[in-house]
Amino acid sequence: MVKVAIWGSLREATEGAAEVEVEAANLRQLLDGLAERHPAIRPQIERGVSVSIDGLIFNDSWFQPVSPDSEVVLLPRIVGG
Amino acid sequence: MRYEAPSTLENAVALLAGESGSAHVLAGGTDLLVGMKSGFTEPDLIVDIKRIDGMHTVTQEDGGWRIGAAVPGIQLGEHDGVKADWPGVVEALELIGSTQIQGRATMAGNLCNASPAADSVPAMVAADATVRIAGPNGSRDIPVIEVATGPGQTSLAKGEIVESIFLPARPVRSGDAYLRFIPRTEMDIAVVGCGVSLTLDEGGTCTAACVALGAVAATVLLVEDAARVLIGTAVDDAALDALAAACSAAAKPIDDKRGTVAFRKKVSGVLARRAAKIALERAKG
Amino acid sequence: MSQIHVSTTINGDATEFLCEPDETLLDALRDRLGLTGSKEGCGTGDCGACSVTVNGRLVCSCLMLAAEAEDAEVTTIEGMAEGEALHPLQRKFIEHAALQCGICTPGILVAAKALLEQNPAPTETEARYWLAGNLCRCTGYDKIIRAVMDAAAEMRGEMRRAS
């Protein structure tokens, strides 16, 4: 299981949990798993999320590997200027 | 729209007098073309006065200087004689806009645009300058302060144009200065402007003074109270305090995008004090 | 509105064109004569991107009617290099990385050239005030001022060698 850190206000969608566990080997499975186990997260995922994996930010790459010892942090979708 | 570039003053006056629509004089064009770009000004006729003889010249007259209506800032800035006599007026004109604007903008245009914030006007008022106006009924001379009657409004009648501006002979032991406040160091419209001209006697006592404020009322203000508190003094700190207080009291500004009432009133006094100090140094030679 | 015929000299070449009475010199240069090096950043004389010289005076071509150019000598950025040889200012701007996007560059070069023609040895402060009417949003002006000062030094050196 991969532990995913959930930001403050999004915890309303995870019954207050600051961290949730998802069975996932890559980013796609991680996001699908999150949406499945915590349907209330779905609107945010649709608005856009980025995922920090071990300190580096990923936006789209479905097959980016994640492992149980990865630090995974969900973030709002990041854009730049 | 028609564009005309007559070669004589008479033709220019006739063109302006004969136009039934909106007629505008073009000298430097740095206000006129901005107005046209925004759609605020929609001329039917533009009369370019730059091809008229004498409009470009600066000539000595009765110890003073007659400056043609089409003389741009940069030309006056290069004129050692005017600069030596009326440095405050020249500096005021040179503060208008960028180097590029200086290549075109004229003192007459600055005056006739009738902005309350026109930089050269307080300096000209302090210098007691007069304006020669040509019109269908001949020409007349009036003090600079009588030209603008309100924002964008002048006392010029239909068909009249400014032909030249006259800076009188500079009295001995006198000096002038103009300072303005702007948020940046260049390129802004004055939030407050102040022109000061004063004359000393041999003992260093102020015998004549003229103080004018810009951007703090609908037209440039001649602050007689401010002159009064300087005259008879050595323009010392006490006199400068009184000057600053008189200017702050005389200022009747509005709140707008460039400054607040409180700011403009206070800075009127600050600039008056600073300008008077420069004028004083110049008067002392 | 009937069009006005204008005979003028642009970058040394005798040029004729027709323009509307209310057309700016900038529009005539860009749209009628294909001289698009002068840029319109504001149209109100606040940015200097349209800088040209007219009879040796630096002006904003957006604040001048095309009709006023009759009999005038106009120079634009297109007239700055001589054949293959860049003007020292142009070279120094490239060497000093004094441009990022490059939109303000033609106007600044025309203005800087006018500066050095009337003041071959400007101080940094003089250069900054002379160029205050040319907005640059990319560079913070640092490298522009360095390039102008360096070009001025080089041009003074060349003049000394020539004499």
Place this chain on the structure above:
Amino acid sequence: MALDDKLGVKDRTFKIVGTRPNRPDGIDKVTGRARFGADMNAPGMLTGHVLRSPHPHARIRAIDTSKAEALPGVKAVITAKDFGHVPDDMADVLDHCLAGDKVLYDGHGVAAIAAVSPAVAKQALKLIDVDYEVLPHVTDVDAAMKPDAPVIREAGGDETVPDGMSKNAMHRFEFGHGDPETGFGEADLVIERSFRTEAAHQGYIEPNACLATLAPDGQAELWCCTQGHYAVRDMCAAILGLDKGMLRVTASEIGGGFGGKTTVFIEPIALMLSKKTGRPVKMVMTRDEVFRASGPTASTSSDVKIGMTKDGTITGAFAEFRYQGGAYPGSPVEFGAMACFAPYDLKHVKTVGWDVVTNRPKQAAYRAPGAPMAAFATESVIDELCQKLGLDPVETRLKNAASEGTKSAYGPTFPQIGVKATLEAAKAHPHYAAPLGPNQGRGVATGFWFNFGGNTCVSLNVNADGTVSLTEGNPDIGGSRASMTMMAAEELGIPYDRIRTVIADTGSLGLNDVTDGSRVTFAVGLSTIKAARDAIRVMCERAAMVWGIDPDAVEWEDGHAKPAGPNAGQFPPMSLAEIAAQASNTGGPIAGHHEVNAEGAGVSFATHLVDSEVDPETGAVKTLRYTVFQDAGKAVHPSYVEGQFQGGAVQGIGWALNEEYIYGEDGKLQNAGFLDYRVPVASDLPMIDTVILEIPNPGHPYGVRGVGETSIVPPLAAIANSVSNAAGVRLTDIPMSPPKVLEAIDAAG
């Protein structure tokens, strides 16, 4: 990990990277030859113009275009209705170009015309009758959040907004860890302050411009100035129902963007006008239109509370941010909240944010979107704590600085980062110890930005004469052709001037994300290096064929293929040019390419030092000295890295002191021009000194980090802190224009 482990990038010596060659587009740009957005024409072209709303908020009852259509020389008049239904995710984009049922801000597009000349167009605009039902308006973020504020979007906010809030609150969020209240309990001093910042515009000097042709068969050409022509293509295709492959967008040279040219304002209109008229249509926004109807940044209001011990340890930090991003959701408040405390290692930190709508144009990205305003608030409070506790502001920041292994305030644990390095460099710099005169003060602030990667596609062709054509798809906004050329030359081992880099149109190269997020030198650079390596692989194979040896036994060194291993020395090395000359005989043209969605961009930090002098009688603030310390990972072309530092710092200085959107009581923008929207001019500024730090980004072969955005994050706070030290007053309202500074000085007595 992309960092070249094999080459040991830390120890790698570069031949070209790190030098300062002339940019390849330099001559075009100093001679006036470079073609920007408005510099392109087409035969038979019409001119397009937009009628804009004079009201900040009004329902459009009816638009009568008949009189305008009847005017000779008018070829088409369109409104939003002409576009029909557009995909949901494009609805706001189109609405911002041309209003639907309501106009939402002063300057909102209502109708557009195509005419034979600007004069005809101007006349025609006046002939369009719009029947408006004027509605109450709100342009201030705090006013918009009041329960009785005029409602701009009836649908209201999303599921994160609590019941009972104003419908103008679109979104709410919280970040952080620990419990700030616990932290405040451990503090010796807790300071709580409120702040405001007014909206700034990117202020690019080139107004938006485009030239569009859309034929009846659906094939279209669009020339425009944009930071991302692929994004323009995708948005326009979606809005007009075109096939992406049929719409070819060519990016002109771009006269500045800074985030502002990452979306569309006129391009879909020009395409629609071209479709209706069957002729090319050129549109160029006026400066007035750029200010009123493009995308400035958000204006903000915030509350910050931070606790510190006497020795300078931050024990707890809390901030609430309210950003209005115009009449559409999507202000960059989340990035501000995430970025503001990122430089620090904090046990208890929480940020709350609100995205709010008002009657203003839809905000667009502006250089580190959202971060400068938030950093202004938090870095000001940290500075005030240092002042009150008698602590050195650099030492105190160092004491609390995040480092590798710190759990950041926004969640992730940092890898190797440079915040301490920037602070150490500031501390050691002569600027920090230089004496100050009367009415002068020194300010310091630290800032953070994420940086991005994204979709990138690069093609590299080796020509028969040994030159190389490098094709990339990101407009060169500040010298990127030079840095791409340098990285390709570095990899290939050939001189810089043997490579020409061109920016391809959307039909010539695959998807490239927008030139934003400080991504280009990182992501396009990475792809350029990979494309060069791909070409090198091909060239080694070709050499192996010629030599009759195994391709694995060939290595590339200094622009030459060399036999290696058992074959070492057996054949003389073959240069790139020699291999290229034989390409037709060895299998055909030689090329390399690389396509990637580059992830793993490295974050970046900067510390700024500024000395200001305050005129106590007028409130005028003069910037006397400025030094930027920033981590670039690896500076490919140091001059252009310095340029990014300097440009960001000066944009920040402008924002801090004088730039602002000024709305009147009537909801109209009062300063839609460069006269009263006061960007810094040359005489306002000193030289901007820079110190480039290089802490390699493990996500890039050479260690490159984005550098374009971080430099605008610290200036607002750094200048406020310097003003506080110079004049003894704490300014909490940006811009710190002279009337505000003078009022604060007078209030302090």
